[in-house]
Amino acid sequence: MVERRQIVELARSSGGIAGVLVTLVRAEGSSYRRPGARLLTGAAANAPGNVATYAGTISGGCLEAEVVKKAVWKVRAGAVVDRYSTLFDDTAEIPYGLGCGGTIDLLLEPAGTPEFHALIDAFEASLSGERFTVLTWLPAAGRVLQRAVISSSGEPVFRSPGLDTAKIDAALLAQNPDDPDIYIEQLSPPQRLLILGAGDDAKPVVSMAALLGWSVTVADGRPQLARAERFPAAEQVLVATASELHALRISADDAVVLMTHSYEQDRDWLAAVLPLAPRYLGVLGARHRSSLLVSEAAAMIALPVAECCARIYAPVGLDLGGDGPEAIALAIIAEAQARSTGRLPSSRRLSAQDVAEQIEQGGASRYLQAQCALDLAPGELEWGER
Numbered sequence: 001m002v003e004r005r006q007i008v009e010l011a012r013s014s015g016g017i018a019g020v021l022v023t024l025v026r027a028e029g030s031s032y033r034r035p036g037a038r039l040l041t042g043a044a045a046n047a048p049g050n051v052a053t054y055a056g057t058i059s060g061g062c063l064e065a066e067v068v069k070k071a072v073w074k075v076r077a078g079a080v081v082d083r084y085s086t087l088f089d090d091t092a093e094i095p096y097g098l099g100c101g102g103t104i105d106l107l108l109e110p111a112g113t114p115e116f117h118a119l120i121d122a123f124e125a126s127l128s129g130e131r132f133t134v135l136t137w138l139p140a141a142g143r144v145l146q147r148a149v150i151s152s153s154g155e156p157v158f159r160s161p162g163l164d165t166a167k168i169d170a171a172l173l174a175q176n177p178d179d180p181d182i183y184i185e186q187l188s189p190p191q192r193l194l195i196l197g198a199g200d201d202a203k204p205v206v207s208m209a210a211l212l213g214w215s216v217t218v219a220d221g222r223p224q225l226a227r228a229e230r231f232p233a234a235e236q237v238l239v240a241t242a243s244e245l246h247a248l249r250i251s252a253d254d255a256v257v258l259m260t261h262s263y264e265q266d267r268d269w270l271a272a273v274l275p276l277a278p279r280y281l282g283v284l285g286a287r288h289r290s291s292l293l294v295s296e297a298a299a300m301i302a303l304p305v306a307e308c309c310a311r312i313y314a315p316v317g318l319d320l321g322g323d324g325p326e327a328i329a330l331a332i333i334a335e336a337q338a339r340s341t342g343r344l345p346s347s348r349r350l351s352a353q354d355v356a357e358q359i360e361q362g363g364a365s366r367y368l369q370a371q372c373a374l375d376l377a378p379g380e381l382e383w384g385e386r
Helices: 002-013 064-074 114-127 165-174 202-211 242-248 263-276 287-301 305-311 325-340 352-362
Strands: 020-029 038-041 054-056 080-085 102-110 132-137 146-151 156-159 182-187 192-196 215-220 236-239 255-258 280-283
Touching: 002 038, 002 054, 002 114, 020 064, 020 182, 038 064, 064 102, 102 114, 114 132, 114 146, 114 156, 114 182, 132 165, 146 165, 156 165, 192 202, 192 263, 202 215, 202 325, 215 242, 242 263, 255 263, 255 325, 263 280, 263 287, 280 287, 280 325, 287 305
Parallel strands: 192 215, 192 255, 215 236, 255 280
Antiparallel strands: 020 038, 020 102, 038 054, 080 102, 132 146, 132 182, 146 156
């Protein structure tokens, strides 16, 4: 989501003359980024010899320099799809083996086209809470790029000239992720995080959520704490109590963290928020304190304690260890992130069995023994020498 913000900012600041938008549309095997990752080059890419600025990433840093350097030249005749291999195969015609173990297809499209502007407009609107489905028919021999942007109500916001409704409807109905001719993506708003409590320990929670590109609101009934200058990374800082819950417009997609350090405020907020069943509801505090809060809040709203427990995460945060506001904030954001993406918070570390199985399945020569560009000093190796 941060990437989307950065791309919109660069596109707007360049006056629509930014160089090239690069989108990862397909990944096979191992890849640092997944489909939907993007990079937008700045206008400096159009000037030979200039070091182009860019926003976003399409790899872990290994491909960006190569792509940015050649992007404008690649799209001189219009949008193209380029394949980059990270598999070890010295007989392959696909260039740039970098040792990640997969292949990625990149869509490169010039800025300034109606399709580009329609996508940037959708990006910007999604950051404000709107949802879109974007369908992009990929360019190929004898076929130019076409795009349709569909609102959450199903209405076409944009469609390329010559793109008829029947073709759009058929693609929406099929929603086939394996179709090589079309890339379909959902543009959702940023994860919204509401922090109920404006104490000092809320500051790192706000900062970490903002780093993820989340939309953060801080609310507290104490005006001396709920001040915007204390939370510069928050989009909104409100003086509000549980009786003013309507001002927060909490939805089922939101994440909420309750951390006022005031028992009465926490209890009232908990009773007000529980019926709304947000996606994530974390309660800061010891197990005994949280138990008392749940018991009293359940009685206030006539909801079974078991159902209340099923709707909250208390004590809040993953058990990561550590102490202090920053460590607690990391545990909270990690748990909220896992919940918002529907992932189980489990470790992905390798076991000896994993190593044996992966080598048996993929072979020992799958990866190219080469240095990543990030390991090299500037000028040590030209990209064209790989």
